[in-house]
Amino acid sequence: MADKTAPLLIKRYASRRLYNTETSDYVTLDDVASFIRAGRDVQIVDLKSGDDLTRQYLLQIIAEHESRGENVLPTDVLTDLVRSYTSQAQSVVPQFLAMSFEMLRDGQSKVMDNLGSSPMAKMPGFDAMKAQQEAFMKAMTGGLANWGSPSQPAEADANADSDLDEIKAQLAAMQDKLSKMGKKS
Secondary structure (H helix, E strand, O other): OOOOOOOEEEEEOOOOOEEEOOOOEEEOHHHHHHHHHOOOOEEEEEOOOOOEOHHHHHHHHHHHHHHOOOOOOOHHHHHHHHHHOOOHHHHOHHHHHHHHHHHHHHHHHHHHHHHHOOHHHHOOOHHHHHHHHHHHHHHHOOOOOOOOOOOOOHHHHHHHHHHHHHHHHHHHHHHHHHHHHHHHO
């Protein structure tokens, strides 16, 4: 049985077909998206060169969802991303996005924890809804850390508020820097 914590290795052949090394069969881009939505990390490599193509394929999955009208990223965000590739803000944007998704993940985790202790937790289908929310957040955040898992130490919860305040302060500082950079253009 394959180790489910290790990334699923998918090899891209010269014909551009994707090969799942665990199941020894060919997969589509939709299959890769399904693996990710199910909470699985994937790594896509070119068979001949060994180059890691994961980012390229993840961007392609996002682009296909956007083109089908499943808009997750507002046009303003996409425009700012394009601008960031040609500006001095290039080094700030990835950190800003990572921190933003981390804040989103933390907020979602707190909501799910609070829901778990509410009367809603006894409703039929609640566990399925919670699992779906967790898979969605893992997919949205690129699998950053093991958020909201019951194995997290209790002291992590005690420090969550101070960590959140620190993140908010860092986010405000980055927003200030970005606005100053925008004024220089």
